[in-house]
Amino acid sequence: MDFAMDEKYEEHRKKVRDFAKKEFTEKIAEDCDTGEKYPEELRRKAFEAGLMDFTDPWKILITIEELCSVDESLGVAVTTPYFGAEVLMLFGSDYLKEKYLTPVNTGKAIMGLAVTEPGGGSDVAGIKTRATLEGDHYVLNGSKMFITNGSIANHFVLLARTSDEEKKHHGLSCFVVESTFEGFKANKLKGKMGVRATDTAELQLNNVKVPKENLIGEPGKGFYYIMTFFNISRIYVAAQGLGVAKGALNLSMSVAKNMGESYVSQESVQFEISEMATRFEAARLLTYKAASFLFNFNPNPTLTSMAKFYAAETAVFCTERSVEITGMNGVFGQLERFLRDAKILEIWEGTSEVEKLIIARNLIKEGGVS
Amino acid sequence: MREEVQLIKESAREFLLKEVAGREVSIDRNGLDPGLLSRVRDQGFMTAVIPQEDGGSGLDRDSYLVVLNEMAKYSGSLAAAIFMFNSIEYPLIRETGSKSLLNEFVSSAGQIALDCRLFSYGGSGSAGDLYMFPDSRVVATLQNDVIRIYRKESENPEVVSQLGFRGIRFGHLHGPFGEEVGSFSGSGKFISGLMERTSEEIASIVLGISSTALAKAVEYSKVRYAFGSPLKAFQPIAFPLAMRMAQLSILENFVFSGSEKSRLELIGEREISLDFARDTTKLALQTHGGYGYIEDFGVEMLYRDALFAGSFFWPRSEHMRSMATALYEDEAGSI
């Protein structure tokens, strides 16, 4: 077993770190946070710098981790224009890939994934948005809630109900819905606690006509496609958590040092640092282990959910402790932003409770841990 | 609870229902407006525990704690403003021995900009020029062992982003200041005294915040459904909420008991309440799922306020040192 990463990844890590240090200035981070502005210019720069290399998922993971260690909100904003792309990549027709993936992969378009509804996000099979086949198109009615890139994306992978099966998750299908389709409306949501550089919106679908060929894969398989997607994307959420934990820890150490040698040499302060750092390393090992299964085409959903849940919890733990050990210094500026940003990690793409249910149910089925 | 304390609690509740209920998020976003603050003053809450001979309302300590607790149930910022006025600024002005300054201060109930070095670790001034209540008329600064009060003449400073209690503003303020109107030496003793004396107040505030967080989470878990059942049906929701409600009740019974407390208990209740508030408000946010992350729902604010209160005002290791010293009745926990 070798825990050292290939040199090419260390080089990539350095490249991303240098990019973030240069481009993610405190001024931009603060402006986007207070003004709830999407950093379009940064998105373009990140794309041009080739930070999201889809030919190598390890590089994507490292990119997300490193960018989020400088600022989670900006890091997520510039790495989610591709959100939902894996659904198209794995299950979309060549036509859909060409029409909707190519522009995203060439930096010309932004996409999103629309699953959650006002009535619920954890219970994916309980969604109410309906798609009815009428001749050569589907007609979609319903609404989606908290959709990242909701008011800036060109198109979405969207989950809707196409039939009323006894088992609710059997009647769902995925579609590509363009934001310019008639009857589609996005209302930007303002006033998030954190990740305020990311765009979030409520989507309304009022008799939206979607061409039949925009159905992704087979009808009735939507739930399965979305779960497959989550088993990939949760690794990247775990990477967001690693970045936040690391960033908060390192920042609080430097703030604590500035509070004087006599402060940072106190054992109680040092123990907090040790605890944060140890949890971070544990979260990183778990995330990289889950990633190595996935990236070798042998996904392990139990490990993936463990990584997502634990890395998110570690991020929240580290930001809270960072604020606690730095007292009045921590509740203003960069560290308080880290804390506000971190909490979303325990909610999006499966709450911590949902992850724990997945872990336990899989383990019960499999007869325990191996 | 004694009858007069109960009466104060009811009058605070009545005031809050009339003046603050429904405006909690707006106060957090836009600040405590002068109109509201003047009504808080008119009702005597702003000068709650300041003795009548100094122009205050002269409430006893138990009543004061209950006022802070009630205020915090609706607005952590309002509770914090009252706390700052009564528990930090008033003692500071009184210590100067200037009767005229005290009169002016209490009658205007205006606030003081405070040099952050008063509170930072070892008085090292690590927060640099960070001052609180930037639109106040006087400034208290710490130089060596002397606290000096000046008239503030400089422009109101730029407000900085802050985690919690956003209804009261914090900002950077640069000298030079105007006329010196009072001073006293021996700041070290004064400040460590403040740290201990304010433990109960902080506990009262964060328990108020926690109480609202729990009430919101319990209500939400009755009406929100997932997988065909109300959230309250799920053990990971119902069990921790029930446990925390029990803990809150036990903590409240202790903090508001009005009984004699040891020094260790006095300082300890702050630390225990802060941990409780941090975890309880976080649980309430989590129970609300995505909605908990949106300001309009007024839940994330409770988490931010609870965490911010933990930094009021010294790092935790300072408070723990006081606790350890109380335990050993001797200097302890210095390494």
Ligand SMILES: Cc1cc2nc3c(=O)[nH]c(=O)nc-3n(C[C@H](O)[C@H](O)[C@H](O)COP(=O)(O)OP(=O)(O)OC[C@H]3O[C@@H](n4cnc5c(N)ncnc54)[C@H](O)[C@@H]3O)c2cc1C
């Ligand atoms: C900023 C932001 C961006 C987002 N981006 C997207 C996006 O791009 N696309 C998208 O589709 N969604 C997105 N979401 C939605 C997010 O995925 C959901 O908020 C999340 O899945 C939780 O769903 P919910 O909010 O409806 O909470 P609910 O499902 O109502 O859950 C409420 C609480 O109950 C708990 N709970 C539910 N069921 C159980 C159970 N059986 N046992 C124990 N506890 C349970 C949950 O864990 C949670 O704590 C985003 C949300 C936010 C806030």
